[in-house]
Amino acid sequence: MSLIVQKYGGTSVGSVERIQAVAERVKRTRDQGHQVVVVVSAMSGETDRLIGLARAIQPQPVPRELDVLISTGEQVTIALLSMALEAAGCPARSYTGSQVQIRTDSAHNKARISDIDGARVCSDLDAGRVVVVAGFQGIDREGNITTLGRGGSDTSAVAMAAALKADECQIYTDVDGVYTTDPRIEPRARKLDRITFEEMLEMASLGSKVLQIRAVEFAGKYQVPLRVLSSFHDGEGTLISLEEENVEDAKIAGIAFAKDEAKLTVLGVPDQPGIAYKILGPISAANVEVDMIVQNVGSDGATTDFTFTVNRNDYETALRVLKETAEQLSAREVTGDQKIVKLSLVGVGMRSHAGIASRMFEALAHEGINIRMISTSEIKISVVIDEKYLELGVRALHDAFGLDKP
């Protein structure tokens, strides 16, 4: 007998019929002899409906009250799913974040879980019940309702699994696992049976948004085996594994990409210590997050060129700030480009294998794709290319690294 935590997102519980389908799936797991804790999100559309009501009253709703409001979304789902389980002959009991005692800090709308009291949940499991827990929410030390921010239900599930020392945390979504890249762009994209936590982190943060990144970090930290599966089809999904067994064979896990990037360059900055801080400090102060950063010595040897990428929504803000800074630093010129994308090759095998980068660059060159920026880390290589080459680039790399083959 194993203890399994299953998490179902908003789409999976988006209607009465879908909630009943989830109940059937949960019941099957229990009938196989497992103890099951289910963590659910609000029914799809519900959180947006509630936020719409709040904004109609207050354009910037009081964070504490917004949490009181939107936490009702998951509370509705836990009640309905528990009813559906009982109706299917499966004893069940629901718990809000407050009832479980999912304790968080007091950062409303983006709280972080500090600890979970699993005592009540355990006694229900021992009594043969399925326990249905509201994701996304908790309480702070004073008993105020908090929420974890969008996608926080994944984190709730992983945290429950960690607290209960569950054997596996299964995240049910509308995809049937983690793919080598987005199948809408490369039809030959292949579902991975396993991926490491590090790879998953890079894949998630780079745009393959299957799992909330904080949930993956949490799972890695507490060594919770995590599996991504489909709510709608049967299958083994993708296991995000603790061990890196056989990773030598699988050099590359997949290709992630980020579409909504923009690039800014300041040319001819005096090459002196602290220059990066002088340029990026004001950008950060304007609440713009910077992604890739590249610095090159300028053509004259005395100055340097400095390039970074930001989210496309922040482009105008970043450009304005950068022009002010450039003037103060007597830089030669500021340029920008909003029509770029980032492609990233991800894989733990990359660490020990030379030649991956050159094979990547060769494949892109072969298709006539010009590389605008390069950035590398332990387990990924990212390149910035013109937006129009996105699909071509993904397919070229998918093919070059044979990702369609197991």
Added chain:
Amino acid sequence: MSLIVQKYGGTSVGSVERIQAVAERVKRTRDQGHQVVVVVSAMSGETDRLIGLARAIQPQPVPRELDVLISTGEQVTIALLSMALEAAGCPARSYTGSQVQIRTDSAHNKARISDIDGARVCSDLDAGRVVVVAGFQGIDREGNITTLGRGGSDTSAVAMAAALKADECQIYTDVDGVYTTDPRIEPRARKLDRITFEEMLEMASLGSKVLQIRAVEFAGKYQVPLRVLSSFHDGEGTLISLEEENVEDAKIAGIAFAKDEAKLTVLGVPDQPGIAYKILGPISAANVEVDMIVQNVGSDGATTDFTFTVNRNDYETALRVLKETAEQLSAREVTGDQKIVKLSLVGVGMRSHAGIASRMFEALAHEGINIRMISTSEIKISVVIDEKYLELGVRALHDAFGLDKP
């Protein structure tokens, strides 16, 4: 400075605009120097929407989970009203039943409040905040969410007022007070400035459903001054007073009526001890509530005729049960009538004034209205008449007792 508890029902908070109007009204009370606790219901229609979702899953939803589900209705309102208050410049903080600690027994869907911990609420009031509390809900000893049953928000408000020793509990509704009778039937019906608790209980239970009866009982027991007012118009409303001052002048408070009554009679039952129990025991066992009961000696002197009224929805059940009983008791005949109504004259002054009953019967006789049953108590006289005479009977009594005049 007074401490005032205000309660707003579903219609009063039925839209964003109405919630904003409630916020303005609460703010005005606070600006007059009062401390204010606001108790709210779910937005109108919301509870029914949630129950509809539940029934789509389980025709008889698990009571515990139904409470988890429907308690979200008030939670949405407290958050939105707190936002509206903050937006209007009035510091506010919301509390669910669980957060206040409105403790109840464990009778899900119809729980009774046992006690309230007012500590957190008081400290907020002292800090100058308006406190917004979810009506209709509480928690039991194990931390399970409970609800008080339909209309329970009135009871929540009165219980909060009692726990906080509030100076007044104001119930805002869609009527502007308690009337001498239903103005839709008698256009000359007059709003009462005051009414006693006992009169209010009789008026409420007899069909003038302005206030939940349990709330009135609670207010009487804990001596909480209760006032019914309109959410939509200014005015003093009706004060449900503790003292019966000047009641000698006001003999009659008003005329209540119940439309959905039905009458059953068993004729020629042996007149022996315990006969009432033998007849009504099986009715009660069939979960049918009996209202008026009248027993007369039969025409032969050895048998008796027994008549009682039930809710019209229970008529068929009661008739079936009564026929079985009649056969066992060798009664002569069972008759029934579904086309009846009950009129009641209510007033504490009645106690010390003879002649009220005869004036009542005279007024009805004058209009040719036949009285089918009569039942009296300390402060009311009820008669059963044919349904078709309802409006005529109400107007005749209203006129006979001069209720249109202050």
